[in-house]
Amino acid sequence: MVEEMDKGAIEPRRVTRLIRLPEVQHRVGLGRSTIYRWMSEGKFPKPVSLGGYSVAWPENEIDEWIRRRTR
Structure with a gap:
């Protein structure tokens, strides 16, 4: 995950990748x-x-789904 600073923002904005079906599978x-x-x-x-x-x-939604399943 990459962090990007938005001018005037208080916190860094998180930028996530979009992954296609073969990588999700x-x-x-x-x-x-x-x-x-x-x-x-x-x-x-x-x-x-x-x-x-x-x-x-x-990508962050898939990573979170995996984390929830492996608890």
Whole structure:
């Protein structure tokens, strides 16, 4: 995660990467159909639209999901 200072900001702003499905699958060890089923059941973070049919997940949301699952 990268920190960036916003002029006039009190705290640094956190900038997160957007990661695509193959990287999400690799990180969480789940297949595509399981990820999409769990999203519909509210068990997995939903992606953000990049336009058209392209989507990606904020890296920090995936990292937090992994942290919660491994407690």
